[in-house]
Amino acid sequence: MLSTLPDSVIGVVLGLLDGRSLARAARASPGLASPIRDESEGGPALWRRLCGAYAFRQQGTRSRGRRPWRAVYADHVCAECIEPARVFVNDRVLPWPNGRFGLCAVCIRPATPLWRIARRPEVRQDAGKLRHVLQRITVVRRELGYVTAPTHGHRARRKS
Secondary structure, rough: OOHHOOHHHHHHHOOOOOOHHHHHHHOOOHHHHHHHOOOOOOOOOOHHHHHHHOOOOOOOOOOOOOOOOOHHHHEEEOOOOOOEEEEEEOOOOOOOHHEEEEEOOOOOOOOOHHHHHHHHHHOOOOHHHHHHHHHHHHHHHHHHOOOOOOEEEEEOOOOO
């Protein structure tokens, strides 16, 4: 059915989607995946528009060059739910580029289960790395005041 539509109509329809919907459309249909992922045709305009809507900027320099807009968008969204990230967790041990990944305002809260992060192949294969990632998230939650500091099992002494 998609093959019967002209490329201009597909481009207009894809231009109306948000980042989460674009990612889902690329996974659902091979016919939509190529214009979404292709950096030479409509892909850059789609991702550049999304980056502009959320004020995501290129971090490239003259020596490193500019990154694809799809990668810029991916660096600025929540690793768990693909919403715009509000908090970034940094650590060089983590498997993300530069050890940096974002979490949105909902996913940074302690009650949120982070099952997508735990299922990432580079984290899932190494239990130590998974513990490390979850510990870094706990530290960030503590710094933001979502989690109280642990008491380390010490009891307060009574004054007699």
